[in-house]
Amino acid sequence: QVQLVQSGPEVKKPGSSVKVSCKASGGTFSNYGIAWVRQAPGQGLEWVGGDLPLFGSPSYAQKFRGRVTITADESTNTGYMELSSLRYGDTAVYYCARPALRNTSDFDYWGQGTLVTVSS
Amino acid sequence: SFELIQPPSVSVSPGQTASITCSGDNLGNKYVAWYQQKPGQSPILVLYLDRKRPSGIPERFSGSNSGNTATLTIRGTQAMDEADFYCQAWDSTTGVFGGGTKLTVL
Numbered sequence: 001q002v003q004l005v006q007s008g009p010e011v012k013k014p015g016s017s018v019k020v021s022c023k024a025s026g027g028t029f030s031n032y033g034i035a036w037v038r039q040a041p042g043q044g045l046e047w048v049g050g051d052l053p054l055f056g057s058p059s060y061a062q063k064f065r066g067r068v069t070i071t072a073d074e075s076t077n078t079g080y081m082e083l084s085s086l087r088y089g090d091t092a093v094y095y096c097a098r099p100a101l102r103n104t105s106d107f108d109y110w111g112q113g114t115l116v117t118v119s120s
Numbered sequence: 121s122f123e124l125i126q127p128p129s130v131s132v133s134p135g136q137t138a139s140i141t142c143s144g145d146n147l148g149n150k151y152v153a154w155y156q157q158k159p160g161q162s163p164i165l166v167l168y169l170d171r172k173r174p175s176g177i178p179e180r181f182s183g184s185n186s187g188n189t190a191t192l193t194i195r196g197t198q199a200m201d202e203a204d205f206y207c208q209a210w211d212s213t214t215g216v217f218g219g220g221t222k223l224t225v226l
Contacts, residue, residue, distance in 0.1 A: 035215065037163075045155070045163065045206050047215035059213040062121065095162060105210060106153045106168035113162055 022096030122211035124218035142207030
């Protein structure tokens with residue numbers, strides 16, 4: 001069974017950066033891909049970006065382009081999402097997600113979520 | 121930009137059928153996935169490719185997608201089905217989620 005285990009909560013100041021990790025057991029991100037979705041307090045799910053083999057290269061939601069980078073370390077089977085120039089509105093739970101099958105784009109596996117709080 | 125619109129809330133009596141819609145321009149030409157999320161938990165995939173159920177998802181969950189509307193249908197709704205539901209589709213290589221629908225079983 002695949003498990004995605006994310007790093008712990010973060011508190012960051014406005015203007016700084018945060019890097020959230022997602023370690024997978026079973027299957028590499030190069031084969032299956034990874035996506036990041038966030039959820040602000042009391043709000044719905046919001047697509048941040050992803051790197052799926054199906055699409056060939058990383059893609060990011062328009063509102064995050066230039067501020068977000070999604071990478072993966074194959075040696076440790078860990079994915080990362082780095083978000084820079086943090087604003088108060090970036091306070092949210094950030095989830096990593098992964099498909100069960102190669103070359104698919106439906107997210108069968110999700111991490112437990114990482115709360116990122118932006119506060120001065 | 122491509123948007124998916126869901127009703128904020130749907131109510132259903134136990135044992136009855138609940139239908140949650142998701143609307144978007146020519147949505148029928150795309151594949152839709154549905155995710156269920158209970159308070160304090162990570163989302164769970166309940167339908168993909170419009171109507172396919174992952175292993176472990178009860179048969180009472182079904183889906184359709186045509187024209188501008190995709191629909192998640194839950195037959196014989198149970199109290200345990202009370203949750204937020206989100207549709208998701210792809211605008212080229214960018215994921216798009218609907219705003220979510222809170223399903224109340226009362």
